[in-house]
Amino acid sequence: MKNYITLLFCLTSLSLLAQPVITNGDNFPTDGFTSPVSLGALPGGVGGPGENLTWDFSSLSLTEMGTQYYVDASTTPFIDSWPDANACFKIVTPLGSAFFYWVNSATKFEQLATGITSGPGSGSDYSPNMTTILVFPFTYGTSVADTYKKVGYSVDNVLVTYDAYGTLIMPYATYENVVRVKYEYDDGSDYAFWSVNPLLPLMTYNYEENSVTAFGVEIVTGINETITDDVAVYPNPASDILNITLNSGTAMFSLYNASGAMVGNQQLVNGVNAINTSTYPQGIYFFNIQGENTFKYGSIAIE
Known part of the structure; x- marks a missing residue:
């Protein structure tokens, strides 16, 4: 009998050197990724x-x-x-x-x-x-x-x-x-x-x-951790409008349903961005926000 590792994931801390070194298991994705x-x-x-x-x-x-x-x-x-x-x-x-x-x-x-x-x-x-x-x-x-x-x-x-x-x-x-x-x-x-x-x-x-x-993981080169200070996502749960405040630069917002299919995306600019959620069925959705110096992921409920 062998250990059948078909679905395996990495729980590590690696340096961005020519030869990556796995140092510890501290950098694990948070609940919602x-x-x-x-x-x-x-x-x-x-x-x-x-x-x-x-x-x-x-x-x-x-x-x-x-x-x-x-x-x-x-x-x-x-x-x-x-x-x-x-x-x-x-x-x-x-x-x-x-x-x-x-x-x-x-x-x-x-x-x-x-x-x-x-x-x-x-x-x-x-x-x-x-x-x-x-x-x-x-x-x-x-x-x-x-x-x-x-x-x-x-x-x-x-x-x-x-x-x-x-x-x-x-x-x-x-x-x-x-x-x-x-x-x-x-x-x-x-x-x-x-x-x-x-x-x-x-x-x-x-x-x-x-x-x-x-x-199908999205990678942001050069970001050592999820950046949360530059982005605010509210309210959660959302009904008609989801607001995303971006403090600098631009970024792309992508929304996924519970099956992992992308159901929407929108370019974000500096300031408050309003996302129309009124046409989406009720349920749990997952999002990521990716920009030059911004990376945030999480989940929201749409009511």
Whole structure:
């Protein structure tokens, strides 16, 4: 049995150097960050290890399956079954929601439970012996051997290696300073590609099916953290009008529904910008605001 890491995300702190270094797990997206999730096939694999590589997957055919939402683990419906979890995201598809629980500590980042749809017995439960996903610090060329145990299975082994970094070209975006980690099992290897800002998964590769899971994350080069002081979004909930105050420059506002589809966008200028929300159905929406020196994301309710 192998640890099937199809949906993997990065909880790290990396420096914007030629060789990114994973220093800790402090820079994790806040509750409300979202990105589309798509599936595809990559029969040729992801290539070998190395420095300053370019992975050109611009022609990769992807099918959108749903949306990834980062959530506060303590507010999720199954936290009582995995009380040690302090990091979580969920994947929402037309078939329902699946939760992924993790433990983030000062020395490592571990997988606790994945694909949980209805509590214990659903998905994969690694609570007997969690899987190490990252160690801190983690530099290029470092390998860490680990054992893990899934409920109902025997103990297995995996070798976790930071084996490459470089530029990842996807059909919808190009990402620089990408870190690749290899998960080596007895019969093959999975891979995960991580962005540096924000610190999120961009793509994972599963060797058994030659399949990829791609996360359509928007990256703002040169912004080390989400900037909130320059932007105000109100009221929340909104009914007819959503106001966005931009203190400097210009930015683009994008609005997504609960399925991850973009339902609106508008150019923002310095000052108060009024967004007409009267035509949108009631529900929870997610937004991001991106400009030269501005990056803000979050969720709003439309009534």
